Amino acid sequence: MSGYDRGMIVNHPPTPAAAESQPPRLAKKRFLHDAAEYVRDTGHRAFVRKALSGYYASRDLQKARFRNWEHARDAASLAKWSAVNRLDELLPRFVAAFEANGGQVHWARDAEEARRIILELVRAARAKAIIKSKCMTSEEIHLNAALEADGYGVVESDLGEFIQQLRGEPPYHFVFPCMHVRRGEISDLFGKHLGTAPTDSPEELTMIARRHMRRLYVDADVGITGANFLVAETGQISITENEGNARLTAALPRVHIAISGIEKVVEHLDDLAVLLPMLATAGTGQPMTCYNTLYAGPRRAGEADGPEEMHLVLLDNSRTAILADPEQRDSLHCIRCGACLNVCPIFKNVGGFTYGTTYQGPIGSVITPHLRGLADWNHLSAASSLCGACTDACPVRIDIAHHLLHNRRNAARTAPNAWERLGHRLFVMVARRPWLFGLGGAAFRYALPLLKALRPPLLRDWLASRDLPAAPRQSFRRQWDRRQPREGRA
Numbered sequence: 001m002s003g004y005d006r007g008m009i010v011n012h013p014p015t016p017a018a019a020e021s022q023p024p025r026l027a028k029k030r031f032l033h034d035a036a037e038y039v040r041d042t043g044h045r046a047f048v049r050k051a052l053s054g055y056y057a058s059r060d061l062q063k064a065r066f067r068n069w070e071h072a073r074d075a076a077s078l079a080k081w082s083a084v085n086r087l088d089e090l091l092p093r094f095v096a097a098f099e100a101n102g103g104q105v106h107w108a109r110d111a112e113e114a115r116r117i118i119l120e121l122v123r124a125a126r127a128k129a130i131i132k133s134k135c136m137t138s139e140e141i142h143l144n145a146a147l148e149a150d151g152y153g154v155v156e157s158d159l160g161e162f163i164q165q166l167r168g169e170p171p172y173h174f175v176f177p178c179m180h181v182r183r184g185e186i187s188d189l190f191g192k193h194l195g196t197a198p199t200d201s202p203e204e205l206t207m208i209a210r211r212h213m214r215r216l217y218v219d220a221d222v223g224i225t226g227a228n229f230l231v232a233e234t235g236q237i238s239i240t241e242n243e244g245n246a247r248l249t250a251a252l253p254r255v256h257i258a259i260s261g262i263e264k265v266v267e268h269l270d271d272l273a274v275l276l277p278m279l280a281t282a283g284t285g286q287p288m289t290c291y292n293t294l295y296a297g298p299r300r301a302g303e304a305d306g307p308e309e310m311h312l313v314l315l316d317n318s319r320t321a322i323l324a325d326p327e328q329r330d331s332l333h334c335i336r337c338g339a340c341l342n343v344c345p346i347f348k349n350v351g352g353f354t355y356g357t358t359y360q361g362p363i364g365s366v367i368t369p370h371l372r373g374l375a376d377w378n379h380l381s382a383a384s385s386l387c388g389a390c391t392d393a394c395p396v397r398i399d400i401a402h403h404l405l406h407n408r409r410n411a412a413r414t415a416p417n418a419w420e421r422l423g424h425r426l427f428v429m430v431a432r433r434p435w436l437f438g439l440g441g442a443a444f445r446y447a448l449p450l451l452k453a454l455r456p457p458l459l460r461d462w463l464a465s466r467d468l469p470a471a472p473r474q475s476f477r478r479q480w481d482r483r484q485p486r487e488g489r490a
């Protein structure tokens with residue numbers, strides 16, 4: 001039964017399976033195809049740049065309000081480093097405190113187990129309707145599709161996610177899910193699905209969604225949310241948002257189910273004093289998001305609000321494999337602010353859908369090969385110019401550019417393509433012998449005009465969106481030597 005059948009949403013299309021649920025072996029082919037298409041679409045690129053233009057100014061304004069932004073980055077990084085490196089100690093501490101507050105914890109090894117647990121909870125609650133706030137972990141496990149396949153209607157209560165649900169698309173950006181959609185398109189969408197009159201006013205569009213949603217919070221039996229942080233010392237779940245929809249999703253239905261990766265734990269409540277403003281500043285350019293709520297278990301005797309039951313599904317899904325790798329471990333520090341996407345020249349050119357993953361952009365390119373398999377997703381580590389803008393933007397100091405390099409190295413070691421392996425070996429052989437490197441450079445300088453003219457079939461795809469530069473007359477070494485002051489020469 002769809003959401004529409006349950007009278008929750010008009011013509012609600014079924015939730016699309018995320019692109020990453022397609023056969024993994026097609027992931028690279030699809031990426032290359034879509035990247036080429038989006039790069040050619042100058043209108044799309046201009047729109048995305050315009051959509052992000054206001055973000056930079058707001059972010060810089062808020063950064064300037066910190067007494068010392070770099071020190072704040074150190075503090076945020078330390079809080080996450082200290083927690084991620086002591087997960088074995090802090091997770092049990094969090095669980096004990098959360099259960100003492102009346103909540104119930106469920107451990108999920110992978111996406112399949114998480115879906116099974118949640119379906120059992122929903123069945124046990126005899127749910128007729130489910131409302132959900134923004135939760136990328138639920139996207140990671142393809143929860144909506146599983147619930148719908150079992151006959152449950154799920155409505156996204158975050159405005160951006162709601163729009164994407166109506167469009168039948170996954171989120172375009174994990175913080176700004178519908179940043180690629182124009183106002184007029186949203187008006188048409190609401191007209192088609194909710195029967196509202198056309199409007200160009202953002203306020204009116206928001207009010208339409210709000211009016212539609214209010215009734216659904218009251219009707220829903222189960223509310224599903226994510227979690228931004230899990231506080232070990234108090235057993236509380238911290239959720240940060242801008243619309244108040246997560247609060248209603250958690251508070252009004254009888255049963256609240258939160259889903260979180262195991263890496264979201266922090267030790268102290270005080271850690272949020274730095275992490276919450278950094279998340280808001282880096283993510284959306286706000287001093288703080290509008291609603292920051294701590295959830296400590298279900299409704300207690302004498303309390304007027306809150307769910308009767310509160311469950312937390314703690315998801316591993318390969319996070320412990322990342323944890324076991326000292327080189328990659330700090331990618332678990334990510335607080336999903338989205339700043340690395342906003343500054344990434346590749347993201348701004350190829351857009352969010354091209355990645356075909358739950359987590360797009362630089363951090364998605366780092367973690368997806370670990371979450372879903374290096375062999376099929378290693379192409380993502382090449383989706384970077386290695387300019388380092390992501391590393392500079394990250395509020396918790398994850399060296400994303402280096403992680404991408406590590407992934408490239410690992411991919412080269414395990415490359416299934418014999419030609420690629422041969423190419424790497426040849427390059428190493430040449431690069432280790434300066435005389436051969438010089439000879440190769442000279443040969444390439446002569447061959448370059450020929451390659452430009454002939455466009456051999458092997459390079460045709462590569463050259464479709466690139467211009468080869470004009471060949472320099474001399475090698476870099478020769479130019480360098482020539483430019484040294486005379487007295488400095490040997």
Ligand code: SF4
Nearest residue numbers: 334335337338340394
């Ligand atoms: S890697 Fe850093 S910048 Fe990117 S989303 Fe995570 S915390 Fe934000």
